[in-house]
Amino acid sequence: MRRTPKPAGHAAANVIWRFYMDHNRRWRWQCLLTDHTVTAESQSGYKDYEECLADAQSKGYMFQPSQVKRGRELSD
Numbered sequence: 001m002r003r004t005p006k007p008a009g010h011a012a013a014n015v016i017w018r019f020y021m022d023h024n025r026r027w028r029w030q031c032l033l034t035d036h037t038v039t040a041e042s043q044s045g046y047k048d049y050e051e052c053l054a055d056a057q058s059k060g061y062m063f064q065p066s067q068v069k070r071g072r073e074l075s076d
Contacts, residue, residue: 015039017061019052027052029061 018030026045029052030038040059046052053061 017056019049019056029053029056031056031059031061 014034016032016034016036018032020028020030022028022045024045026047027049028042028045030042031040032038042052042055046055
């Protein structure tokens with residue numbers, strides 16, 4: 001069963017977008033909740049990562065860079 005992801009901006013921090021190559025070496029994506037429940041996935045595989053990314057973007061994917069984690073400063 002394929003479901004449509006929640007619209008962009010709806011608790012974006014609560015979803016994980018997974019990009020992977022399937023057994024046929026085609027790019028696919030999935031949208032998962034933090035409990036790993038799949039809420040949506042690509043309908044087909046893509047030869048090029050950029051095509052897969054464009055499809056995910058049309059379904060609400062927005063690149064979110066990792067937040068910088070501040071650690072202890074190293075002293076010399």
